[in-house]
Amino acid sequence: MALEMTTDTLSAVDTTVSAPPAVSPDGETLKMRGRDVKVFYGDKQALHGVDLDVRKNRVTALIGPSGCGKSTFLRCLNRMNDTIDICRVKGDILLDNDDIYDPRIDVVELRARVGMVFQKPNPFPKSIFENVAYGARIHGLAQSKTDLEAIVASSLQRAGLFEEVKDRLDEPGTGLSGGQQQRLCIARAIAVSPEVILMDEPCSALDPIATAKVEELIDELRQNYTIVIVTHSMQQAARVSQHTAFFHLGNLVEEGLTNDIFTNPKDQRTQDYITGRFG
Amino acid sequence: MFWTYAALLLLVFVTANVYGRFRAMQMAGNQLSALHSRPSYHGGYLAILAVLPASVLLIVWAVIEPRLLNTLVINANAQLVEGLYKPELQAFLRDARAIAFGGIVGFSDAGKEQAAEVFASLARISFYLKTTLILALVAGGLWYGNRSIHPAMRARHFVERTVMGLLILCSAVAIFTTIGIVLSLIFESLMFFRKIPIMDFVFGTHWSPQSAFEGAGADHGETNTKIFGAIPLLVGTMLITFIAIMVAAPIGLLSAIYLSDYASTPVRAIAKPVLEILAGIPTVVYGFFAALTVAPFIRGWGESIGLSVSSESALAAGLVMGIMIIPFVSSLSDDVINAVPQSLRDGSAGLGATKSETIRRVVLPAALPGIVSALILAISRAIGETMIVVMAAGLAANMTVNPLEAVTTVTVQIVTLLVGDQEFDSAKTLAAFALGLLLFCITLALNIFALRVVKKYREQYD
Numbered sequence: 001m002a003l004e005m006t007t008d009t010l011s012a013v014d015t016t017v018s019a020p021p022a023v024s025p026d027g028e029t030l031k032m033r034g035r036d037v038k039v040f041y042g043d044k045q046a047l048h049g050v051d052l053d054v055r056k057n058r059v060t061a062l063i064g065p066s067g068c069g070k071s072t073f074l075r076c077l078n079r080m081n082d083t084i085d086i087c088r089v090k091g092d093i094l095l096d097n098d099d100i101y102d103p104r105i106d107v108v109e110l111r112a113r114v115g116m117v118f119q120k121p122n123p124f125p126k127s128i129f130e131n132v133a134y135g136a137r138i139h140g141l142a143q144s145k146t147d148l149e150a151i152v153a154s155s156l157q158r159a160g161l162f163e164e165v166k167d168r169l170d171e172p173g174t175g176l177s178g179g180q181q182q183r184l185c186i187a188r189a190i191a192v193s194p195e196v197i198l199m200d201e202p203c204s205a206l207d208p209i210a211t212a213k214v215e216e217l218i219d220e221l222r223q224n225y226t227i228v229i230v231t232h233s234m235q236q237a238a239r240v241s242q243h244t245a246f247f248h249l250g251n252l253v254e255e256g257l258t259n260d261i262f263t264n265p266k267d268q269r270t271q272d273y274i275t276g277r278f279g
Numbered sequence: 280m281f282w283t284y285a286a287l288l289l290l291v292f293v294t295a296n297v298y299g300r301f302r303a304m305q306m307a308g309n310q311l312s313a314l315h316s317r318p319s320y321h322g323g324y325l326a327i328l329a330v331l332p333a334s335v336l337l338i339v340w341a342v343i344e345p346r347l348l349n350t351l352v353i354n355a356n357a358q359l360v361e362g363l364y365k366p367e368l369q370a371f372l373r374d375a376r377a378i379a380f381g382g383i384v385g386f387s388d389a390g391k392e393q394a395a396e397v398f399a400s401l402a403r404i405s406f407y408l409k410t411t412l413i414l415a416l417v418a419g420g421l422w423y424g425n426r427s428i429h430p431a432m433r434a435r436h437f438v439e440r441t442v443m444g445l446l447i448l449c450s451a452v453a454i455f456t457t458i459g460i461v462l463s464l465i466f467e468s469l470m471f472f473r474k475i476p477i478m479d480f481v482f483g484t485h486w487s488p489q490s491a492f493e494g495a496g497a498d499h500g501e502t503n504t505k506i507f508g509a510i511p512l513l514v515g516t517m518l519i520t521f522i523a524i525m526v527a528a529p530i531g532l533l534s535a536i537y538l539s540d541y542a543s544t545p546v547r548a549i550a551k552p553v554l555e556i557l558a559g560i561p562t563v564v565y566g567f568f569a570a571l572t573v574a575p576f577i578r579g580w581g582e583s584i585g586l587s588v589s590s591e592s593a594l595a596a597g598l599v600m601g602i603m604i605i606p607f608v609s610s611l612s613d614d615v616i617n618a619v620p621q622s623l624r625d626g627s628a629g630l631g632a633t634k635s636e637t638i639r640r641v642v643l644p645a646a647l648p649g650i651v652s653a654l655i656l657a658i659s660r661a662i663g664e665t666m667i668v669v670m671a672a673g674l675a676a677n678m679t680v681n682p683l684e685a686v687t688t689v690t691v692q693i694v695t696l697l698v699g700d701q702e703f704d705s706a707k708t709l710a711a712f713a714l715g716l717l718l719f720c721i722t723l724a725l726n727i728f729a730l731r732v733v734k735k736y737r738e739q740y741d
Contacts, residue, residue, distance in 0.1 A: 078629065080625065080628065080629060083624075083625070083628060085543070085544065108631045108632070108633050109631065110631075111628065111629060111630065111631035112630070112631035115629060115630065115631075116625075116629035116630075117629075118622060118625060118626060118629070120622055122620070122622040122623055122625070122626040123626075124623060124626065124627070124641050124645070125623075125644070125645045126644070134627070134630065134632075134640065134641075135630040135631065135632075138630070138631070138632050138633075138636050138640070139631060185626065188626075188630065189629070189630065192630055192631060
């Protein structure tokens, strides 16, 4: 036990907890589980006890009107809320079988496993190559320069950007178009080999063509990654996701198969929102 | 007298303003919507028309009147002042004025009495003329303005154009003052370079303008051109600036990083203003801190390990100057580090980078141009700093890079050349202007360079 306490990493925790992966009633593996998640910004409560499961190799869409807490919940999943001083999180969030708010969990390792793509493309003011290599470098994933080049190339390929930028990897990432920048950010996230990718309205700053490309990409990424996406566009949620969760005023109103939510919502509020009566 | 008129014009301004509003509302039948411009613009219109021409006249009169009177008095008494030297003529006019308008008279004689009478009568004419003209301008302005107030009148355009003219005038004052200072520097320096070849000045290695020149005896009038070499001063300036930057850059930059990325809000709220208090300490206080506390300390420390340290050392001045410019570095760097978008920090954290990795690999590279320009501004500030080096660096123009010896700087030499009673046409005092020009060119070049770097930086995120 003493030995495990000294290594403050997820892998060490993994060896202590070797329960079988959690499974949903319909037999799918649950990658992440939120239990009674409450979030407070100072005195204001933003989430009122949310229970939500994220299924492995599926796209889960979080929808709801502005200020409903969907982004807040997303940011709980890789503890990005830690950077906000006044924010407190209560309840349990499990990644596989590890409680990610456990003090033994290193938040840096967590974020390597649960990557994030932001609303506005935010490439670093570095070259395209350096943008993608960044995560691999800080986590020491590449043994040599060749390794690093291979990681960058495969990440760009998976993000569907390689053909467009292969001849100008030395140019600044900020010089790309908005859609390319967002795919660069996705490539950057993939390069760390995460298990889960969180996307916070990844297409809200993009034009329809770039949006279509990113949506196509999300669908492909589902093969290898578990994806959680916050979106304001119900069409987008319907197009890319298998599961949908509807948030309203800090509560999870309804969740289920995307098809069911959009064709046969159980709650009146969901019905009103998806038919455009508010939000 | 001037101020009486100014006060009266102010009164007219306020009254015309009030009346103009009232008049406009009246013309519009108290219907605001019938007016093209709001009533206050009509008030402003009337007030400007009434007061502006009269004010211009008042100012022009105040500038011209004394000279005009002098010229007229001299012409009227040409035979009395004939053959007087300039100072004598000035004394004559001063006494005549004192007799005419009251004041302390040196000594009086018939000629001065006569001139004084001319002064008094001219002043009386001037007064009546001025009063009449001002009254006429005010009345004319009021009459014209009052007549033209009309609901459809574009009073707002007139007022705003006048205000814009006023703004241009104010900025022109600042610009022309700068140009004037630079021109005076250049002209005095040109006089200097007529005596001392510019090459001897810029590249000379010997500086001792206080010693022999305008030599005695047979050499009288000859100026030794070989003692005005500015290189030792530049070396001293650079040495002290270098030490100062070595102190200020790491301390300032690291404290900026702490303040912007690590400090909690309460700590930041206290620490940042406290750090900026350093910038508010008068440099003369830093000066005696350097001369009376730091310099003896360094000398004592040097002696204890067997080094000979002069009591006024470049090290003492440089250390204290470094402390003085810490707030420049830290405050400006803090601003540019804060200007790096939070989204970049989030992006890095989202990839699993630690805070220090984020700062080293993302924030600092992104902020680097801004940090460089902060450092350059701090350097140009250190180069131009005077008081600390006057008190702590010494006067000996040694050409050395040993920080334990006394050196002197460009600013110190300008001070010593101009302090005390000096004749302003000798090579010695003119050298101060040439040094000033040199210093100005160096700091100007640094500032332009810094501004260019900042500009490049700004384009990155917009």
